[in-house]
Amino acid sequence: MTKLLDQAFDAARALPPAEQDDIARVLLRLAGDGGQEVALSPEERAAIDRSKAAAARGAFATDAQVANLWKKHGL
Template sequence: MTKLLDEAFQAARSLPPAMQDDLARVIMAMTGEAPCVIQLTAEEEASFEESFAEAERGDFATDEEIRAIWAKHGL
């Protein structure tokens, strides 16, 4: 095990159990030991469906809208 990975595991030990389990699932998916399955809430699923529908329609943010978001976040 590399030093960096060992440090990451040390840091993960202080996280709540649910976050530790999330990290474990990601690691297992990356190593091929388990599929990467993420449970979405009903609201998240609805948001994705709406986003896909907007993309299908070609309904994307304008350049001005993107610049406004960047400016809002100091980018």
């Protein structure tokens, strides 16, 4: 295991069990284990539909909006 992956696991261990399970599902999908489907709530599905519709319209954030978002979160 790489040092970075080990750090990621350490960080995940500090999270609540439900968030650890979310991370585990993503990791399994990325590692090629497609056996588990990710269950989405109706609200999550609606948010995805809104995002797809916005993308189809070409409604994307400007570079300035993205930079402000990163700045807001200290990144």
